[in-house]
Amino acid sequence: MSDISRYLRQQKERFGETLYLEEQILREAELAAAGLAEEGGTVTEAWNTARTLAQLDELICNCTKCALGETRNRFVFGVGNPNADVVLVGEAPGAEEDKTGEPFVGRAGKLLDKILEAVDFKREDVFICNILKCRPPNNRDPLPAEVEQCEPYLHKQLALLQPKVMLALGRIAAQTLLRSKDSLTRLRAETHTYQGIPLIVTYHPAALLRNPNWKRPTWEDVQKFRALYDERMAAAAKGAQA
Ligand code: URA
Ligand code: URA
Numbered sequence: 001m002s003d004i005s006r007y008l009r010q011q012k013e014r015f016g017e018t019l020y021l022e023e024q025i026l027r028e029a030e031l032a033a034a035g036l037a038e039e040g041g042t043v044t045e046a047w048n049t050a051r052t053l054a055q056l057d058e059l060i061c062n063c064t065k066c067a068l069g070e071t072r073n074r075f076v077f078g079v080g081n082p083n084a085d086v087v088l089v090g091e092a093p094g095a096e097e098d099k100t101g102e103p104f105v106g107r108a109g110k111l112l113d114k115i116l117e118a119v120d121f122k123r124e125d126v127f128i129c130n131i132l133k134c135r136p137p138n139n140r141d142p143l144p145a146e147v148e149q150c151e152p153y154l155h156k157q158l159a160l161l162q163p164k165v166m167l168a169l170g171r172i173a174a175q176t177l178l179r180s181k182d183s184l185t186r187l188r189a190e191t192h193t194y195q196g197i198p199l200i201v202t203y204h205p206a207a208l209l210r211n212p213n214w215k216r217p218t219w220e221d222v223q224k225f226r227a228l229y230d231e232r233m234a235a236a237a238k239g240a241q242a
Helices: 003-015 023-033 053-060 095-100 107-118 144-161 171-178 184-188 205-210 212-241
Strands: 036-039 042-045 086-090 127-130 165-169 192-194 197-202
Touching: 023 036, 053 144, 086 144, 086 171, 107 205, 107 212, 127 144, 165 171, 165 212, 171 184, 171 192, 171 197, 184 197, 197 212, 205 212
Parallel strands: 086 127, 086 165, 165 197
Antiparallel strands: 036 042, 192 197
16 A cells, blocks of 8 residues: 555544645635735735746736726737846737737837837847736726736736836836826936836837837937947846856
């Protein structure tokens, strides 16, 4: 008789037919039923324990924490390289994104790809997402309560990706991330930090379609962004060598 069989027989003698579950297993099952999990002795929401982006997507893609969960067609998690050193953050999905489930796919998205290529980044090499994962009706600005519910998902994405640099796309994305009322012009003028990651701000590609005069300053912003990336990668390589 194997050790396991002997153990089970003993358990049966002691407890009858009722399956004996260790306290910890019961506790985990109770937590899971409530959408919670325990990690390092702290109870947290289950999605917070995701180890990969794919796992995180799976755990949050049916989110109904805010009312946008009722009106969305697709949850737009974000796309790109799970090892990306570069993260781009927009505001929220638009109509096309809500249909396809992918951020920046419309005309603005095509322009974004070109802007990236101009400084030698490919869409496949970076990670692109939004502050809100669901489309606000009629593309209205995100409400503070929606940001409050959704931004922790962005934080978790960043914790998993650990990018070297971030680019905020547009005034609303920048003001929301940085909790600032400053103009886009002012926000573009300096390098910020978000969740410990250096962040540069530029125009939204949709704004460039409306006003091509903003293309030139955008080019300057992304050159600065590329230089910051190169600098941070060189510093990381040096650190790895030391
Ligand atoms: N605008 C955004 O801010 N994000 C998208 O994904 C598409 C358009
Ligand atoms: N207005 C915006 O909302 N975003 C831009 O990028 C520029 C103007």
